[in-house]
Amino acid sequence: MIIHHPILGPRDAQEFVYLGDASLIDRPDGMTAGIEAFHDYLYQRSNPAGEHRELWYHEQGDRSWLVVTRNTVTHEITKVELARDVARAKGRSK
Amino acid sequence: MTQSHRIAGGQIDRTKTLRFTFDGVRYQGHPGDTLASALLANGVRLMGRSFKYHRPRGPISAGSEEPNALVELRTGGRQEPNTRATVTELYDGLEANSQNRWPSLRFDAMGINDKLSTFFAAGFYYKTFMWPKSFWEKLYEPIIRRAAGLGSVTREEDPDAYDKGFLHCDLLVIGAGPTGLMAALTAGRAGKRVILADEDFRLGGRLNAETFSVGQTSGADWAAATVAELATLPNVRLMTRTTVIGAFDHGIYGAVERVSDHLAVPAQGKPRQVLWRIYAGKAILAAGATERPVAFENNDRPGILLAGALRAYANRWGAKAGERLAVFTNNDDGIRTALDLQAKGVDVVAVIDSREGGDLIPGVRHLRGAEVIDSSGKLGLKSITVRQANGRSETIAVDALGVSGGWNPNVNIHSHHRSRPIYDPAIAAFVPGQDGPPGLLVAGAAAGAFSTHAALRTGRDAAIAALELIGAAPDLPETEDAPTRVTPLWHVAHGKGRAWIDQQNDVTVKDVKLAHQENFTSVEHLKRYTTLGMATDQGKTGNVIGLAVMAELTGRSIPETGTTIYRPPYTPVALGTLAGRSRGKKFKPFRLTPSHHWAKEHGAIFVEVGNWLRTQWVPKAGETEWRQSVDREVLATRKSVGICDVTTLGKIDIQGTDAGAFLDRVYANTFSSLAVGKCRYGLMLREDGMVFDDGTTARMGTNEYVMTTTTANAVTVFRHLEFCRQCLWPDMDVQLISTTEAWAQFSVAGPNARKLLEKVVDQDISDAAFPYMGAGNVTVCGGLRARLFRISFSGELAYEIAVPTRYGDALLREMLAKGAEFDPIVYGTEALGVMRIEKGHVAGGELNGQSTALNMGLGKMVSKKKDAIGMVLSQREGMTAETGYRLVGVKPVDPQAKLTAGSHFLEKGAAPVAANDGGWLTSKVYSPHLGCDIALGYLKAGDKKIGQRMRIVNLLAGLDTEVEIISPHMFDPEGERLRG
């Protein structure tokens, strides 16, 4: 597969490491959220046959974490974002 | 033997002669020949025995679709089974042998299988060899394997090299027949980067096998001229002998280039084959079409070929398969074979046309509405039996028969993403369907456009469409544009004999009928049950016939029946090609430590830890057994001082105003409160609460930390930290960079560690100036920058000292020389392991990804006063149970008794069953201090069992040993030595 890196352009997916569902960005706050919330965060994932937002790490590249929107059936990639931008847009900061 | 069947013409170089042998017999051919064309030219038609029935077989094709003419090529380590003679380029000295026969090709004892064919029908092995069960492995399977098979694999190592590579282009053109040449010419002239790949060694495809003209010249000459023009374009790369094997995602194609297969031995340093990964903006599939036969009884005799193949052998290679030829066809293309061979002076005895209205050739007998129903000739065709339109049978003496059932577009690569081909009744064949790989266009015969004009036109148009070219395109030369006229005929219904569909796997019409009779209706099931299309040729000539027969039997239409899934590779790929350079010692790169050269000089034994080669121990003269060396290293270190290269531990430089806060989030314990110039042991959890990694992290400045990780997790910890930094807390001011390799780091441990280091460190490192867990920048040997950490894994007074890697070797030698009075030794990973286990430090066996801080006796390190990865889920009920595993030390009651890691804890008297399992030993060593084996282990409620006696049991090793459960801190439990 080819991932169109927002900074570096098209790069072979072989350079990346796959992590999983992009919802892993939505980590609850450990000081306020309880075990249930963390359980759901860590273990409850949807497994769609179709569009899926997922985290890829450009390990053999610039070390950016990316959020890749990929169709799990056709492998078509429709969007690639820097995970940092996605996290900030979700209100994550420090 | 002379080339008895050589005829005039062809694209072979008759000025040169190549010598070769087949089954030990010497023959001659010419450059441009394939092994098959040269054998045919020498009058040899019998080239192999079939898989199951050991039927005599010759080639049916002149290309990569060949199911029959499979030989063992070359000898020794280069011996290569199942090589298609039809695509094996002849070279001087070629040695080939037939396979799957004994004692000889002409007399094969296993030919008896043919007489016993009733027992070997589809699925016979499912039914016949059911019982007794134990007979399968010992008796049935070995016999069947010996009787049914293809070539044999050499037991010697392949001496040749294989390579890999990466290519980029705007347009990949797959196939260099008229379509591909025109596509490449169109794109190439427009200045686009083009790769034109073809499996053949001569570009031109069918143009080389046909006689009609293109423009003012022959097709072959037009092809040669076009290739010559393309070769002058710097933006076009011509790749002969290169098979595109598959379409992968997003315009990535795989291709195998046979760089040296046409040579006896590759040139020095040159690879045999190269596996290319091609990144193509767009691609055009111009792979042409494959002719299919018609199934009739005994249609597999040597001398019965595809009609187009007979034509190719005559026109391209100047070889004829026989003296008296007949053609059996259901379409106009078959008649071309009769025309061409007649022109070459071959006696064309009859054209058997299953249709009523086919063209007539003057001077040739035409049998219209007729079918071939049988053949004879034990080792090669002698006659055919024809059923005429009026129902009368007639036997005609011929020694060659060309069969044409029509042409199947080579849709394979277009279907690699599961696109289903569509049946086109106009050409009685499947053409590419919808939803092929994005960016891949299909043109020419591969798209069902069979005439030469259509090939040239669609090739040009596909290039224009793919690249959105504007402006002048190449003119199309005048050439034939015959319509495709075909009346489907898949098999000839007659009698009870066997009519072959898949010649390589010996699948007949009868087998398909049997599958239907046993209720296999899906083509995928038909394939698995009969093995139709599962041989090395992947059913290129037989599959469509098989499914057509299936359609007929089920009463469904051919489109309803459909095809099986096409998968890469298009043709077989040698495993060596996939491995490339990565084999043997070159399988992966090595990482060498800064002390490697010293260690090698001193005869060290190395151990592979990931890619690292680490010193395992350094034997001294007279030591014959590894334990002697390891015990000595441990004792010497604990007595005076030892040095160990610990460069392999991951080191990550963490800077930024939020560095401390960041560490608080990624470590279970707190680091923001750590004073500058100090270090602390850190425990890193995964979000699920299990221990991920551990190591010491030092604060080198207000906003600057150096983290160490375990050797094994250096990469994954770094990745995790980047995840935390970018995805979880994107606004933290933290910068990360690995410095693992930048510093050569040595542990210096033992009572004399400080005294030794004082000889090289320029600053005061007394206990007062550099206390336990101190860290800082120092200089050594008169000013070289260095880092010093007072940390201990061994339990001794110990430091880790680091210098820029280039000086590591010199620093080690300097420490050994300057500290000679202390008899320093260099110790390896074994001694390191002994000392850490004596001290109860966790490492690989304990950090198993399934253990919590509590399990390790480190539960108190998990701070609940701050948010950190894994903090919340580490408090889950099941992970905090009082009865959970706890790290314990173990020693045998009898000091002579042996322990083994992996053994299980059992109470005394308890039966060795899973229900009584108390836990297991994670690591075991011999402790020269305690004088016995010692171990660490996870024991249920182990913290409450210290001092008790239990058993450790290993049913595999037959061990059942009484042990005492002790504190994991087995040596110097008060830690007096390390603070000394």
Next chain:
Amino acid sequence: MASLQALTALGARGPAVVEIGPLRITERADLALASVAARRGRFTDLAAAAQSAGVPLPEAAGYQAGAPYSAFWTAPDMWFVEAPFASHELIAGLLKAALGDAASVTEQTDAWVAFDLAAADLTPLLERLCNVDFRSVPKGYATRTVMEHLGVYLVKLDQGAVRLYGPRSSAQSLLHALEVAAASVW
């Protein structure tokens, strides 16, 4: 300054030079290297300090040569800065002093082995080693890529000149890969 004698990444006293056909591989032990990362929100300050210190900070995937400092981009807001080893062995300290608290600076000199490759055209060699479209990328292109399982930085100085930074501990493996590929091509 110190009495310790350095070893090159290949374990020798001096740098290696290997010639295979038209290719010359030169080990560069005379380069000092440091990473420079902008502190969060401090890029403008860093850029100003870098400019006055003569430290180039090229755009993404770029290399910019200078004297004494050259640099290539490695990650968002991060660069590797190189300078002559003889004059700049203490490159990290020098850069820290020049860039102040706008940057995090880390010595990288000995984390890498540097090889300069020279031939009339390096495309045939590099296409056997990595997926970089070497012919198409411009001079001054810098990227991380993979060669025989090793992560390396590749800097295109010219069509016939490349600098590679590979992991120092694998210097022998990387050189071997280069040699085998060169023998395979030329």
